Amino acid sequence: MATTKQTSPPDLLPLTPAVFHILLALADEERHGYAIMKEVERATEGQFQLGPGTLYGSIKRMLDMGLIEETDDRPDPVLDDQRRRYYHMSSFGAKVLKAELQRLENLLAIAHSKRALGGIV
């Protein structure tokens, strides 16, 4: 919200694991808090779990940084609870996620280039 205009994506790197996984969860569709939690659990095959405190602490900071936005759209009340807040990734958030993925790719390339690691990577 406040820092979007002044901050460039590389300034926010590296992302914390929670922020990274929440951005990934919101990359393809908007979700509410619990759906984000379940998507992160599914994508990481249970290796990374978010508790309610970490989830909403991260969401608060991501809203402040302009990485995500709250959407006004509400699902059909028959399908879901109207009180839930839905979030989607902002265009700035997409840029930050792209920059983070690029950073991770670079790291992976460096690791690949280290012959001493042999077949580890």
Place this chain on the structure above:
Amino acid sequence: MNRMVLRPQQRLPLSLWIYRALLVLYPSDYRREYGPHMLQVFGDCLRDAHTQGGAYEVMHLWTFTLFDLFKTALEERSRQRIRLTKRTFVRLSGLAAMLGGVLWIAIIVTLASRPPGIPGRHREVNDLLAEILFALLLIVGGLAGAHTRQFSHSRWWGLPGVVAIVSAVLFFSLSQLAGIWQFDVFFIGYVLLILGSVLSGGVMLAGRALPRWATPFLIVGSLVLLGFNSDDARAYLALPFGAAAIVLGFALLLDKRMEPST
């Protein structure tokens, strides 16, 4: 339709109630903004845990959630430069007293359910000392909050009781290093614990800052401790002390008649 799915989830309201009470650890503005959503997500997780693995999954969820809650509450408070108001301190101390009381009861039940000692030997209790000290420290935290709550009434009269209980904790710890004097040092701690608790209860009762029903439990629970003997069924006489800590904590946590911050 809803009635059909409520039956297997009868434990949910209690878990949700406890989680909602624990949200007091977060800063108030954060709690107002995100508390209801955190509660809703926790409720969703509880339903999943019940469906998938029953009591075991619920226990696992609670362990994970408590760690997450304490860690993130500390983070949020440190981000807000820990504005610990008197009211927040009193409520936190109430929570500490309740946790201390529950832990105390768990320790006593564990102790009393052990087989009696071989004649001439005491029942084994030393391995529970760390838990006993931790429970007592939590209860001391609760008493500190209670005396903060009523400071304008009782001034420093509350201090001797708290000091006596802290001294009891020290004597219990020192007893492990006291060699042949172990029993004597432990006994001094035991007397100080009872004395301190009765003093604290008396000051709180006289101060009348807490609800009247909250303090007699502490006095009675402490006096009943006099009959405690870890070697037989008299070990259960320590249970009322734990219950008194829970009652005190409950009164502190829910009491709305707070004095203005000083």
